[in-house]
Amino acid sequence: xxRKRKNWVVPAGMxxxxxxxxxxxxxxxxxxxxxxxxxxxxxxxEGIRRAGEINTAILDMLEEKVREGMTTGExxxxxxxFTERHGAVCAPLNYEGFPKHCCTSINEVVCHGIPSDxxxxxxxxxxxxxxxxxxxxxxxxxxxxxxxxxxxPKVKRLVDCARECLEIGMNAAQPWHFVGEIGKAIEKHARKxxxxxxxxxxxxxxxxxxxxxxxxxxxxxxEKGMLLVPGMVFTIEPMINMGTYExxxxxxxxxxxxxxxEKPSAQWEHTFVMTDNGLEILTH
Ligand code: MF3
Ligand code: CO
Ligand code: CO
Numbered sequence: 131x132x133r134k135r136k137n138w139v140v141p142a143g144m145x146x147x148x149x150x151x152x153x154x155x156x157x158x159x160x161x162x163x164x165x166x167x168x169x170x171x172x173x174x175x176e177g178i179r180r181a182g183e184i185n186t187a188i189l190d191m192l193e194e195k196v197r198e199g200m201t202t203g204e205x206x207x208x209x210x211x212f213t214e215r216h217g218a219v220c221a222p223l224n225y226e227g228f229p230k231h232c233c234t235s236i237n238e239v240v241c242h243g244i245p246s247d248x249x250x251x252x253x254x255x256x257x258x259x260x261x262x263x264x265x266x267x268x269x270x271x272x273x274x275x276x277x278x279x280x281x282x283p284k285v286k287r288l289v290d291c292a293r294e295c296l297e298i299g300m301n302a303a304q305p306w307h308f309v310g311e312i313g314k315a316i317e318k319h320a321r322k323x324x325x326x327x328x329x330x331x332x333x334x335x336x337x338x339x340x341x342x343x344x345x346x347x348x349x350x351x352x353e354k355g356m357l358l359v360p361g362m363v364f365t366i367e368p369m370i371n372m373g374t375y376e377x378x379x380x381x382x383x384x385x386x387x388x389x390x391x392e393k394p395s396a397q398w399e400h401t402f403v404m405t406d407n408g409l410e411i412l413t414h
């Protein structure tokens with residue numbers, strides 16, 4: 131039998147605090163607890179908050195600019211220029227070889243769409259723009275949906291349901307409870323509308339790297355997953371599909387994630403910090 135991971139360690143010579151003892155006692159019972167690195171200091175949280183302010187300003191700027199006829203390549207240039215003017219860096223560029231400054235995902239594209247000058251926004255499209263900003267070494271990650279012109283009511287419902295799923299997931303995450311509550315609550319809500327929840331991609335810890343632990347699944351895994359304690363910073367970013375939850379990756383570019391049945395998908399994302407009273411949004 132595999133030995134249980136001992137994630138939480140009190141450094142030699144340090145007196146365990148009440149906080150340490152509370153985590154250690156949960157770890158002793160066999161639950162997965164965070165490592166010390168995943169619990170951010172107040173200084174780190176302030177840094178992530180500043181990255182979040184720029185990230186939010188970028189998405190607000192896009193709300194003013196995104197319109198029918200524009201290309202996703204233009205959106206990418208707007209994100210790049212705005213980020214640079216604010217003394218920040220676009221995390222996606224060159225991340226594991228990603229070629230652009232943000233992700234733009236239209237209709238049946240679930241996520242990781244690559245901006246292109248060849249790709250125009252049409253009436254009735256739904257678009258996700260996912261922006262991640264690095265400021266002074268700290269990361270904030272968020273995405274929003276943009277409805278172009280007249281979107282079909284059923285598709286609009288998908289977009290709204292995905293936003294509700296993010297809010298419901300946020301409210302399900304409580305300190306000293308487990309990450310698994312998030313996906314359980316989200317899947318229940320998505321199913322009410324007959325929609326499905328993507329399983330192959332998850333939310334994630336963030337803040338001092340782009341992607342950290344824990345993995346934040348958006349569906350019901352029937353597992354508790356990692357303990358959530360105050361100071362942890364992570365995203366929730368449910369991808370909700372009109373049809374099947376199955377997805378595939380475009381072989382040509384190695385990035386674009388598409389629904390298996392080519393029906394539409396919608397996603398909203400925020401970066402949060404866990405507090406004593408639940409999640410606080412850092413990308414508002
Ligand atoms: N921003 C995405 C997320 O929410 C990750 C994009 S990775 C990239 O985790 F390389 F495609 F940018
Ligand atoms: Co993310
Ligand atoms: Co993102």
